[in-house]
């Protein structure tokens with residue numbers, strides 16, 4: 001079974017710190033709802049929604065999703081720590097649960113795009129660097 005998704009261009013790969021993270025308000029909700037993490041030359045995307053409690057946003061300030069050494073994603077509400085590659089909670093109150101990971105692509109030109117299920121992409125607003133193409137995955 002396939003899930004309808006939008007491909008949304010979020011950033012340029014070479015503009016992402018490694019390790020580093022950035023949040024994006026892809027749906028024009030007035031807060032970041034997606035995050036990208038670059039680590040060891042790979043990029044990962046997740047919904048900015050902690051599984052511990054009510055899909056809580058996780059950054060403690062703009063783009064601050066990682067722990068001090070850039071090895072885990074952290075929810076700063078109650079300190080849950082997530083594996084960057086899988087989104088699994090390794091430490092904290094939601095151990096064993098996972099962030100919702102989104103598929104990503106990096107074009108030959110270095111544009112990073114994510115595939116956002118339509119259920120999470122319906123209230124888009126424009127912002128710099130975004131583009132979209134509807135795609136079935």
Ligand code: FES
Pocket residue numbers: 050051052053056075076077078079080092093
């Ligand atoms: S809401 Fe994220 S750890 Fe509690």
